[in-house]
Amino acid sequence: MNLELNKIYHGFRLLEEKDLKEINSTARLFSHEKSGARLLYISNDDDNKVFSISFRTPPENSTGLPHILEHSVLCGSRKFPVKEPFVELVKGSLNTFLNAMTYPDKTMYPVASKNSKDFINLMDVYLDAVFYPNIYECPEILMQEGWHYEIDNKDSDIEYKGVVYNEMKGAFSSPEGILFRKIQESLFPDTTYGFESGGDPDVIPELTQEEFLNFHRTYYHPSNSYIFLYGDGDILEHLKFINEEYLDAFNKIDINSKIPEQKPIGSLKEMTVEYSISNDEEEKDKTFLSLNTVVGKATDPELYLAFEILEHMLLSTPAAPLKKALLDAGIGKDVFGVFDNSILQPVFSVVVKNSNEDRKDEFVEIVNSTLRDIVQNGLDKKLIEASINIKEFQMREANFNGYPKGLIYGIKCMDSWLYDENPYMHLQYEDTLKKIKTALTSNYFEVLIEKYLLNSSHSSLLIVKPECGLSEKKAEEVKNKLRGFKEGLSESEIEELINNTIKLRERQETPDSEEELERIPLISLEDIEKNVEGLPTEKRKELGIDVLHHEMFTNNIAYINMYFDTTSVERELIPYVGLLSGILGKVNTETYSYQDLTKEININTGGIENKVEIFGEKGSFEIFHPKFIVKSKVLVDKLPRLLQILREITCASKFDDKKRIKEIIQETKSRIEMSIINNGNVTAVNRVYSYIAASGKYYDLVKGVAYFKFLSELERDFDKRADEICNNIERTFNSIFNINNIVIGITCDEAGYNRFRDNLEIIQKGLRTESPSYQKYDFSLEHKNDGLMTSAKVQYVAKAYNFRKLGYEYTGRLYVLKTILSYDYFWNKIRVQGGAYGCGLSFDRFGKIACSSYRDPNLIETIKVYDETYKYLQQFNVNEREMRKYIIGTISMVDTPLTPSMKGERADAYYFSKVTLEDIQKEREEILSTTPKDVNNLSGLIRDCMNQNYVCVLGNEEKIKENRDIFNELINIFQ
Known part of the structure; x- marks a missing residue:
């Protein structure tokens, strides 16, 4: 126009x-x-x-x-x-x-x-x-x-x-x-x-x-x-x-x-704050040290992008020199960087976790001496190339983890528009990137480091240190304050508060x-597509390997997922599968040091990552398929190089560098520790699932609370058990990476597939060929009902069971039930009236179903809401318009737009779970035809699942101890 x-x-x-x-x-x-x-x-x-x-x-x-x-x-x-x-x-x-x-x-x-x-x-x-x-x-x-x-x-x-x-x-x-x-x-x-x-x-x-x-x-x-x-x-x-x-x-x-600009604060400002840990936890090795520097303005597009790349280069990869220097000095057990450029004056932060306050001066000196050495001797040009390449790949791919592109672009526009500058300066990155790429033949980044980091007059040293029982102390202070406030009120003032x-x-x-x-605008069901979108999947056999090709336009990028069956791993080594997913690609191989391997990955690909996934099987609550997944993406022209790197990682990794293995264990534990509280509802739900399903038990051993405890033990005993740990990692590695264990999913067009097929031999020839011994894991499931105690001031309350065990069948109408409960009954009872920040229902087609809350001030009251859900469902009766609303909202949830890589992964998941397009179409038809009577009929499923009383709560130690009668075991999760 x-x-x-x-x-x-x-x-x-x-x-x-x-x-x-x-x-x-x-x-x-x-x-x-x-x-x-x-x-x-x-x-x-x-x-x-x-x-x-x-x-x-x-x-x-x-x-x-x-x-x-x-x-x-x-x-x-x-x-x-x-x-x-x-x-x-x-x-x-x-x-x-x-x-x-x-x-x-x-x-x-x-x-x-x-x-x-x-x-x-x-x-x-x-x-x-x-x-x-x-x-x-x-x-x-x-x-x-x-x-x-x-x-x-x-x-x-x-x-x-x-x-x-x-x-x-x-x-x-x-x-x-x-x-x-x-x-x-x-x-x-x-x-x-x-x-x-x-x-x-x-x-x-x-x-x-x-x-x-x-x-x-x-x-x-x-x-x-x-x-x-x-x-x-x-x-x-x-x-x-x-x-x-x-x-x-x-x-x-x-x-x-x-927004006014802060004038430089002069010499390094030191600030100390405390956070609470439980009385049973040790304060040693639990301090955060952070060196923070203001870097120019967000309205400088070159600085904005250059420091994003510099943060990656210095602190975010295994080859990062500043991260390595801090780990080598033993300042802490985890090191990471943050560049916050969503404010007028962006901030570059170097953070060390699991340290101690008495190391603060040494921390500052190592950061500064390492940066001075970099300025004097220069950054490794391959490291620079790697960090620029990975950032450029991300910008061109524009894959934002399922979020709409326009949303991310809109947020980026605000990073300059809010400050009265050109709103699209951060979207026009081509010219800026050209300037930054001069770093490959100049001292570009070294100049930035010297000017903005070493010679800064606007920096702070922040110490965040633990204090036992601080949460309880503050809670008591609030109680006393409110008690005193009440004592100072007249009877009429108290009556006013009650009213x-x-x-x-x-x-x-x-x-x-x-x-x-009826004033809320609502579309009609006729505006909804009746048929599900087919996910293209063609199963082929290449060099004896099953390959799932998902043909679609990907802008000349190939997404390759290698799925390795992990049932070839012995029962006692299952937690090492989780550990291996954090180690692989971060240790030396026969050809590369781990630093050089990182550079090769980032120079030649869009990234390689590993994860463990558990796929259920349609029609069963017992059968599951655990997979070790090596995910990668690459421009089609560089497919041969990607396959060479994948071969190096999956066939020639070495596990004899004990110092490096210990560093990874400490970092992995640290990152999981961060996510336990931030994703407390997920932590609690998955822990309950470990009581009721073999797949849930496996998940707990490779990703959940049991895995976190396993890592904690490895870290504590590493020096005594180093040989055993390294040997177990190698045994696990040898069990998994076998030609007989692999299925490959690839998402790209036919030309990209042909290039992949022509070079598949690169990795096929490297994999082991001996016949694996597959295990049938016989887990003993226990009704644990754990209270996972922390110093948090809120709770994450989960209650769950497996409806298939009780004879109920899976139906797409459970999606509508999720919408109704998450945004009606639970929302009103748990969020609006109870004051929790979030609440919801989750389930899968293999029978697991869970109610959960997020940042919840309550505990037993929330469980009571779950237990009385069936009564609400028995009485559920709404008019056609309200029922249509629930259906439309449900379709919105199941029709979340998918990127090509996400479509490929979903198609792979359907393959492993034996789910067909007909199954998904039936599910959609069940959603679209749901009636209030269908919702009434699901009340028995919820009632019977809640009556099994399988509970897990992650939350405040004092609150959990007050309700100890509902738990079989109380666990201090961070002890």
Whole structure:
């Protein structure tokens, strides 16, 4: 479509038009004449359309006001007065993305959909939410989403409750969470970045209703907005809609929201903060050390990209010289880097985990001496080439782990647009990359290191150290504070708090009226595709190897997954399968040192990674197929080189470098430790599955809590058991990488396949050929009901069983049940009324089903909700429109857009699980035809599964001990 510069279209003046060749798009920048809104439209042929409206929202304290407001505006508005339009959209739209995000200086409200009618509906609800929220008429919204005093009667204790309050209690339970939040505080004492935009739980209860409303009045105006649209939509239709329905009602005003720049703080600033560990844990080797430096501005595209590459080069690969220097010195057991360029003044951080405070000076000296040595003697040019290549591959591939491309591009645009600069500077990377590639023949990166890191006058040393029982101490302080607060209240003031609690509960428990619900726009079932998308799979035999070819356009990239059967591994070595997935490709081979191997991988490929996956089998809850997967991607022209590298890794790896093996064990344990709390619901669910299914037990041994405990033992005893450990790794390696164990999945076009076939001999000739001895694992499953104790201030509560064991069959209607429970019954009971941050139902076609909560202040109360779910399902009765809404939301979930690599992996999973296209079509038909009666009929399945009482809770030590009668065993997970 041709539009004229400086011409007005539906109130929007076209200011600029740019060809963005890097993403095959045209960018048009507009200004809304009447309201002052800014709008960027990136047009292309992507049918996964994205809309976002963002506001510059600089916090003035750490009450979490921007974050609480982000939650609250989505709790009803002028046109859509239901309590939670956001949830109604999740339940009843074809969105491919729907969320809102709070950053340190901005708040974003993005949505995405492939359906044009649905896309307009999503825009409508979100625009009404941000400009006309119900927060002015309903103070209970702040109470629910932010915080409130909760008291049931005059004899009860007062408590703090609120969704964001509990969310941030969970965020501040993780030492990594504290670390990343305090880095900005240490560097930006005089600007908005010195405050916690998400909210510090100690400060959140200082937020008043007046401050809350005033923040919205100040910043949620079109003059302070950034509207982003992306995809193949009708640009004029969208501009017309936004203008006529919303922006035309506003007049331009001046809003002072500019983000001020922090002046350099001078000499290295040292800051120490504490985090809580359980009383039984040792404080030794549990300190984080972080050296943080401000690097220019996010509006410098060259620095923005160069430091992303430099962080990878120095700290993110096995060949990273700064990481190696710190590990060699024994400063800590894990080293990683972070380059945060989503703020005005980006920050480069070097982090050492599992260290001690008395090593802080040595830490700083090693970082600086290593960087000085690099400046003096130069970086390895192959390392530079490798890091540039892997970054360039990622940018050109534009594979964002299932997130819509437009969403990621929109976030990148805000990294300059928010600061009044060209919004697409970070999408136009070709010229910037050319400048950076001069590093291959110059001292480009060495100059950057010297200028921005070694000679910085804006750096901090952050020490995050453990303190036993700090969580309990703080909880007691809060109790005493609230006790004192109550003692200072009059009877009438206490009565007012009780009435406020009652009013909030009444609002939460009162269902929306049918009339209000019908205001939420809804497409018809006729707008939904009735047939599933076929995933192309052709099984071929090449040189005796089964190959699954998924032919599709991949932009000249070949995605190759090698699946090795691991049932050839002896029972006692199963945990070593998990360990091998973390080691392979990171140790020496017959030809390469592990550093040189890393460089070869990154120079020649788009990356190689390993993982262990367990595939169930259709029709059975007992049979499972564990696979060791070597995943890789490469430009088709470099396929022969990839296969040579894969052969080196899978056929010639060496496990005799004990120091290196120990480093990997420590790093792997550290990374799992980080994920246990951050993904606590997943940890708890998978632990319950280990009680009820052989596949769950296997998962626990290679990825779960049992694996974490295994790694902890290996790390503790490594020096005594080094020979045994290295020998067991080699035995496991030799058992897996055998020609008889392999199936290969490849996703690319036919020309790419031919090149793969012509070079397959490279790896085929290297694999072992002896006949493996396959094991039949006979696991003894125990009803454990573990309480996994941590110092966290919240819980992750899981209850699960296997419905096939009870005689129930799998049906696609379970997907609809998941939507109903996750966004209706559980949402209302566990999140809205209970104050948890998240909750949901999960299941698989092999029988496992689980209820779980996330950052939950409760424990036994949540289990009671699970146990009473069947009663809700027995009484479930909704009209046609509501049932249609649940079905549409379910289809949205199962129709998540897939990249070519994801399609290939899903097709492989169907193959191993013996799932056919007919099975998937039947599942879809069951979803589309689900009735309230079908939901009623699933009540027995849920009732019988919950009655088995298989539970696991990860959470606060004190809370778990208070409820010890529901557990068979209490485990201090980090001891």
